[in-house]
Amino acid sequence: xxxxxxxxxxxxxxxxxxxxxxxxxxxxxxxxxxxxxxxxxxxxxxxxxxxxxxxxxxxxxxxxxxxxxxxxxxxxxxxxxxxxxxxxxxxxxxxxxxxxxxxxxxxxxxxxxxxxxxxxxxxxxxxxxxxxxxxxxxxxxxxxxxxxxxxxxxxxxxxxxxxxxxxxxxxxxxxxxxxxxxxxxxxxxxxxxxxxxxxxxxxxxxxxxxxxxxxxxxxxxxxxxxxxxxxxxxxxxxxxxxxxxxxxxxxxxxxxxxxxxxxxxxxxxxxxxxxxxxxxxxxxxxxxxxxxxxxxxxxxxxxxxxxxxxxxxxxxxxxxxxxxxxxxxxxxxxxxxxxxxxxxxxxxxxxxxxxxxxxxxxxxxxxxxxxxxxxxxxxx
Numbered sequence: 112x113x114x115x116x117x118x119x120x121x122x123x124x125x126x127x128x129x130x131x132x133x134x135x136x137x138x139x140x141x142x143x144x145x146x147x148x149x150x151x152x153x154x155x156x157x158x159x160x161x162x163x164x165x166x167x168x169x170x171x172x173x174x175x176x177x178x179x180x181x182x183x184x185x186x187x188x189x190x191x192x193x194x195x196x197x198x199x200x201x202x203x204x205x206x207x208x209x210x211x212x213x214x215x216x217x218x219x220x221x222x223x224x225x226x227x228x229x230x231x232x233x234x235x236x237x238x239x240x241x242x243x244x245x246x247x248x249x250x251x252x253x254x255x256x257x258x259x260x261x262x263x264x265x266x267x268x269x270x271x272x273x274x275x276x277x278x279x280x281x282x283x284x285x286x287x288x289x290x291x292x293x294x295x296x297x298x299x300x301x302x303x304x305x306x307x308x309x310x311x312x313x314x315x316x317x318x319x320x321x322x323x324x325x326x327x328x329x330x331x332x333x334x335x336x337x338x339x340x341x342x343x344x345x346x347x348x349x350x351x352x353x354x355x356x357x358x359x360x361x362x363x364x365x366x367x368x369x370x371x372x373x374x375x376x377x378x379x380x381x382x383x384x385x386x387x388x389x390x391x392x393x394x395x396x397x398x399x400x401x402x403x404x405x406x407x408x409x410x411x412x413x414x415x416x417x418x419x420x421x422x423x424x425x426x427x428x429x430x431x432x433x434x435x436x437x438x439x440x441x442x443x444x445x446x447x448x449x450x451x452x453x454x455x456x457x458x459x460x461x462x463x464x465x466x467x468x469x470x471x472x473x474x475x476x477x478x479x480x481x482x483x484x485x486x487x488x489x490x491x
Contacts, residue, residue: 147444147446148445149442149445149480149483150441150442159483162473162476163471163474164421164471164472164474165472166420166460167419168416171414171416171459173411173412173415173451174410174412174452175344175409177342178405179341181400183339184337187333187334187335188334189331189333189334191304191329192329193327194286195227195325196322196323198321199319200301201217202217204312204315204330206314207312207401210308210310212309213305214305215304216305216330217330219301224286224300224301229298231279231282232293234279235279238269238276241265241272244265248262248265286302286304311333313331314330314331317330335400338400339390339393340358340372340391340406340408341388342408342410343387344389349379351412352412354377355374358371358372358391359408359409360408361408362405363406364399370397373391374389374410375391376389378390417460418464418468419458420434420458420467424458424474424477425477426478426480432447432449434477436467436470436471436472437471445484448462
């Protein structure tokens with residue numbers, strides 16, 4: 112080995128041997144590090160409003176957040192038409208108006224209405240004649256005065272006329288005319304159209320003076336007694352939803368207010384968007400409900416007892432969640448946890464709660480400790 116090489120190795124050995132332990136320790140201290148422990152005296156704790164407590168067990172429910180609309184079943188949505196057809200003479204209905212069952216909602220008129228009443232009265236008069244004739248021929252036939260053929264013909268005419276009168280009576284009742292109150296002196300070219308339900312007006316499809324066909328819909332009425340929420344459930348969440356589960360519902364115009372409901376039906380048919388519908392009844396029906404209104408809901412899919420802490424005990428820093436565990440009087444360690452459901456100001460602790468059981472945890476003003484810890488780390 113050359114002398115120059117030997118001298119170089121000797122210099123490196125001497126330099127390394129003479130490096131002090133303090134220098135090595137300083138190099139370790141200068142590496143990036145943030146302390147997770149902070150110590151406060153009694154005065155500082157009181158000034159910061161620090162309070163401690165222990166982790167508790169609370170019955171909480173896992174929830175499923177969904178969207179939906181206000182809906183009514185088909186039997187509560189009524190389309191009002193006028194079977195004979197005719198002209199709309201008058202109406203005062205507007206969408207949103209309340210109506211009562213039996214209340215006059217429109218007046219219709221048409222020459223055909225007069226003809227119908229006339230046909231009924233003529234048929235009823237002929238029925239009266241045939242009824243008497245039938246009774247007379249029945250007596251004569253019993254006494255063998257008239258032939259059986261004559262009696263059978265009269266009975267046939269009488270039965271046929273009864274059917275005609277009955278048919279006219281039903282047609283009159285369909286348009287709101289009581290046939291038993293009809294007489295030649297009380298013919299009318301107008302009839303009143305009455306509401307078949309208690310509810311409110313959803314749509315008005317006609318205007319005064321318009322002629323409507325028998326198949327035309329004049330008004331759409333809604334019976335609000337069975338109005339409910341139709342919630343859209345993703346296919347992957349469908350197995351979590353069941354009849355009887357509690358639901359908290361809020362509306363776009365009142366996001367801070369919640370209405371309680373209950374799942375009454377789950378449609379297992381999945382549409383092209385991979386969604387199914389769950390129907391939910393309101394326990395206390397909001398007054399402002401209208402079909403088609405958008406809503407937000409939380410379905411409480413399960414209830415179980417879980418470890419929980421107040422929301423004020425949990426701090427969030429650099430995309431992680433922490434609590435401060437008191438390891439000695441006035442000494443707090445920041446521990447990583449993970450939270451789950453939130454309910455009534457409490458948070459479910461789903462990870463890290465084993466280390467907190469039976470020990471004191473900061474439950475109020477935990478962010479004050481986080482701020483003090485960060486300031487301490489910056490000063491160091």
